[in-house]
Amino acid sequence: MGVTDPRARIAAMVSEATGGDVSAVDVLDGGSLTALGVDSLGLLRLVDALELEYGVEVELTAPGQRVDTVDDLVAIVAQG
Numbered sequence: 891m892g893v894t895d896p897r898a899r900i901a902a903m904v905s906e907a908t909g910g911d912v913s914a915v916d917v918l919d920g921g922s923l924t925a926l927g928v929d930s931l932g933l934l935r936l937v938d939a940l941e942l943e944y945g946v947e948v949e950l951t952a953p954g955q956r957v958d959t960v961d962d963l964v965a966i967v968a969q970g
Contacts, residue, residue, distance in 0.1 A: 896964050896967055896968070897918065897960060897961075897964050898914070898918065900917075900940070900960055900963045900964060900967065901914040901915075901917035901918045901960050902914045903936060903939050903940065903943070904917045904923065904928060904932075904936055904960065905917065906935075906939070907928070907932045907933070907935035907936035907939060908927065908928055908929075908932040908935075909932075911927055911932075912926045912927050912928055912932070917960050918960065920959060920960065920961070921959065922958050922959060923957075923958055923959065923960075924958060933950070933957070936963075937950065937957075940963065940966070940967065944967045944970055945970060946966055946967055946969070946970030947970075948963075948966055
């Protein structure tokens, strides 16, 4: 693995969750994951991966918890 920066690791996880359809570079550029092409299945895969790797609970519909950008995901991991 070798990636220690959480932002870079999560961007790589987004790419993995989409089967490479969304590149980690595009994710790191910011913006909405949905706009980048992360569909509902990719998002579910990503949530599972985040929960397993970081031991956090990611609620897609929790009030006040955004999961639409890499920075949103980094914040969730940091709180965990």
